[in-house]
Amino acid sequence: MSVTSIFGRTFLQKGLPGDYELVQMLTAIAVALCLPYCELKRGNVFVDFFTLWAPRSLTRVLDAIACLLLAAVAFVLAWRTTVGMGEMREYAESTMVLSIPIWWTYLALPFSFTLLGIAALFNFHLECTKRDS
Structure with missing residues (x-):
């Protein structure tokens, strides 16, 4: 979409109206929907610099x-994005150019953050049931 809009602005003097709005909304949804999968695959960045010396049981x-903290934050985000979605819908917030209701973007967020919390709890369970090898 961005390439098409840039091409249109450059060569046709007419870009896609609302391209920034659509890219922002779709990027927010895409990132949020990828978080649970990333957590299940343990793809988050770990900073183990301070624990290189520590025994495996401590790490x-x-x-x-960390899994419990992530789960707590994810569930709070799910709750607050649900509240935010309701407020956006109530106040009829919409984008400037295309007049798309902003609350539509929020539809995927509570679901995604809830899945993230569940994935973090699953990883917590895995961490608790690991045996030293």
């Missing part, structure tokens, strides 16, 4: 705590 405890 496992720290990883389990």
Whole structure:
């Protein structure tokens, strides 16, 4: 969409109306929907610089705590995006150019954050049931 709009602005003196709005909305949805999968695959960035010296049992405890914190944050985000979606709908917020209701963007967010919290709890369970090898 961006390439088409840039091409149109450059060569045809007419871009796609609302291209920035659509890219922003779709990017927010895409990123949020990828978070649960990333957590299930343990694809999040780990900073293990401070735990390189630590025994595996300690790093496992720290990883389990991180999973619980992530789950808590994800569930709070799911709750607050649900509240935000209701407010956006109530106030009829819409985009400037295309007049798309903003609350439509929020539809995927509570679902995605809830799945993220569940994935983090699943990883917490895995961390708690690991055995030293």
